[in-house]
Amino acid sequence: MSSEHPTPKQSPTPSPLRVGILGAARIAPNALIKPAQSHAEVAVTAVACRDAARGTRYARRWGIARTFSGPRAYHELVADPEVDVVYIPLPNGLHFEWAMRALEAGKHVLVEKPMTSTAEEARQIFALAERKGLVALEAMHNVFHPAMQRVREIVQSGELGKVKSVETTFGLPSIISRFIFGKDDVRFNYDLAGGCMMDMGVYPIAATRFITGTNDTPLEVTSATPTGHPSDPQRIDRAMHATFALPDSATGEMTADFAFPGRGPLGLIPRLPQFTLSVALEGGRVEIFNYAGPHVYHSIKVKPARGAARTEKAYRYKDGRGDAGWSTYRYQLEAFVDKVRGRTPWYWIEPTTTITEMETVERVYAKAEMPPRVPSSYKPAVSTVLPAAPSRTFFSLPDTNSSSSSAMSDAKSFYELKAQLPGGKTYDFEQLKGKVVLIVNVASKCGFTPQYKGLQALYDKYKDRGFIILGFPCNQVRTLSARILLLLLAELGACNLLCVCAREQFGGQEPENDEKIAQFCELNHGVTFPLMAKSDVNGDSTNEVYKWLKSQKAGILGLTRIKWNFEKFLIDREGKVVHRWASTTSPEAIDAEVAKLL
Numbered sequence: 001m002s003s004e005h006p007t008p009k010q011s012p013t014p015s016p017l018r019v020g021i022l023g024a025a026r027i028a029p030n031a032l033i034k035p036a037q038s039h040a041e042v043a044v045t046a047v048a049c050r051d052a053a054r055g056t057r058y059a060r061r062w063g064i065a066r067t068f069s070g071p072r073a074y075h076e077l078v079a080d081p082e083v084d085v086v087y088i089p090l091p092n093g094l095h096f097e098w099a100m101r102a103l104e105a106g107k108h109v110l111v112e113k114p115m116t117s118t119a120e121e122a123r124q125i126f127a128l129a130e131r132k133g134l135v136a137l138e139a140m141h142n143v144f145h146p147a148m149q150r151v152r153e154i155v156q157s158g159e160l161g162k163v164k165s166v167e168t169t170f171g172l173p174s175i176i177s178r179f180i181f182g183k184d185d186v187r188f189n190y191d192l193a194g195g196c197m198m199d200m201g202v203y204p205i206a207a208t209r210f211i212t213g214t215n216d217t218p219l220e221v222t223s224a225t226p227t228g229h230p231s232d233p234q235r236i237d238r239a240m241h242a243t244f245a246l247p248d249s250a251t252g253e254m255t256a257d258f259a260f261p262g263r264g265p266l267g268l269i270p271r272l273p274q275f276t277l278s279v280a281l282e283g284g285r286v287e288i289f290n291y292a293g294p295h296v297y298h299s300i301k302v303k304p305a306r307g308a309a310r311t312e313k314a315y316r317y318k319d320g321r322g323d324a325g326w327s328t329y330r331y332q333l334e335a336f337v338d339k340v341r342g343r344t345p346w347y348w349i350e351p352t353t354t355i356t357e358m359e360t361v362e363r364v365y366a367k368a369e370m371p372p373r374v375p376s377s378y379k380p381a382v383s384t385v386l387p388a389a390p391s392r393t394f395f396s397l398p399d400t401n402s403s404s405s406s407a408m409s410d411a412k413s414f415y416e417l418k419a420q421l422p423g424g425k426t427y428d429f430e431q432l433k434g435k436v437v438l439i440v441n442v443a444s445k446c447g448f449t450p451q452y453k454g455l456q457a458l459y460d461k462y463k464d465r466g467f468i469i470l471g472f473p474c475n476q477v478r479t480l481s482a483r484i485l486l487l488l489l490a491e492l493g494a495c496n497l498l499c500v501c502a503r504e505q506f507g508g509q510e511p512e513n514d515e516k517i518a519q520f521c522e523l524n525h526g527v528t529f530p531l532m533a534k535s536d537v538n539g540d541s542t543n544e545v546y547k548w549l550k551s552q553k554a555g556i557l558g559l560t561r562i563k564w565n566f567e568k569f570l571i572d573r574e575g576k577v578v579h580r581w582a583s584t585t586s587p588e589a590i591d592a593e594v595a596k597l598l
């Protein structure tokens, strides 16, 4: 059911992005509605609320023109052709379903933190967004703020040497939280993927990783101690304390707490909320107070071991970008709109970051011996995910699930395969008999290129136990902008032939010759595992190895095509492909699976 309201307050540009909100949620005014009022390219035009009266009040209060209500409200908003972006501030356990439904309907999505209940769900959201050429972002708003960017800059500048340890807290005293959270708050509901680690805990994790440059990998959790919530102590954590191993022998420690007790006898002396991030480095310390909401107030303290301490503030970027009055959410919205409009955002949270953040949350719960959050029962509508009509089938490549001869390898087993080495020699797979093999299509100028480091580490760790990695450089997997261009052409009705021709010609992420690729990998990433000659992994000229691998194991949604650089195939000692992982699965995340086969 939908209804109209008086004109919205915004005075947007002629073609603003029209945002619809799912749920009359408490956070939406701060996180989206108010920020949108100062963004000329955004208009919040619709809200869906299960309850008609509440939805109408909310829409009036916030000047939102259209309301959907009733049991189909969310479906109707998502299907509305006048909505371009869906903002999802629902309980955590519903994020996946509604992000997927919105993407399936062709909308960009801004999803509240934590993005999903599990890492696998986040993977699926990004895979679908990528397939559809849409933007998906986890609303981890504080990292977009100049204060957090500045802290990261100071830490990473080397001014105070290497990081030794990071300590982060996010906690509210019980005296405050009892006024904020009712006893039925979604945060305390296990079936809705509640828990303190999910809610507040993602801030310390995201901040620690952001500051230490470990956004590409899940953190190694060395300990996790939960405090159960009285409503459901076995499954819902009121608080979580965890420690991490960071690169270069550094350590991390976090505390998140929905309601910590006061001090003194009977806990009667109240304590202040805790929002501190403190980094100890070889040559001093950097601290930021209020790292989660730095727009309200913050102070950055830089304390060198020798010399004078200083305090900094950063409400806008040093070069003047932004506005001192902007909140973290406003900076986030700026980036989101830039991304949707095809401009380069000032900062962006890559899919890998969100996926590995969720992996870290999973690891913390596992270490704490608490049950993992339950994945959504929503089954993505595959039929709408797959390309619908032949005239738009540039995502469905010739070899996608095809049984045509060009897509098939003649080899009957892994050990019959051969690959081209740089310089024209042949790499015979017979020599791989009895080994565990990881095969990766690599590229030097891709967002995932830093994975080389993790791959080399994996190789170094296990090569003496019969493990080998083979890299297949490929210039073929196209860039996102090229995909969007293709999508646009198809939407505009450009002929299928044009799309077919363009399909495999885009790329540019591995443009150099074999010699330069090898030099790049050795110099920048210390790669010593074998790299094959540059070749195709999709299309008519797909090399024999990839034809065979793809015939053995399909990827997400049953599609065989290689979707991006740094997809990974793991082959066991018998020559059987046992795993296929998307690019977003980091080398660190597959370590345990490799170890299992050795």
Ligand SMILES: NC(=O)C1=CN([C@@H]2O[C@H](COP(=O)(O)OP(=O)(O)OC[C@H]3O[C@@H](n4cnc5c(N)ncnc54)[C@H](OP(=O)(O)O)[C@@H]3O)[C@@H](O)[C@H]2O)C=CC1
Binding pocket: 022, 023, 024, 025, 026, 027, 028, 031, 048, 049, 050, 051, 089, 090, 091, 092, 094, 112, 113, 114, 139, 141, 186, 199
């Ligand atoms: N970025 C930030 O600073 C913050 C982010 N958040 C995140 O936003 C999300 C929502 O939090 P918050 O605004 O506090 O939550 P609220 O409880 O205020 O809102 C959640 C909304 O979800 C809808 N909903 C749908 N199904 C259910 C259900 N089964 N039970 C309860 N609500 C349901 C309701 O919409 P309807 O109106 O249709 O009934 C409700 O308005 C969470 O993921 C949280 O982590 C929260 C606070 C701060």
Ligand SMILES: O=C1OC[C@@H](O)[C@H](O)[C@H]1O
Binding pocket: 199, 200, 292
């Ligand atoms: O910023 C926040 O503060 C309080 C939390 O419960 C909320 O979900 C979080 O995002």
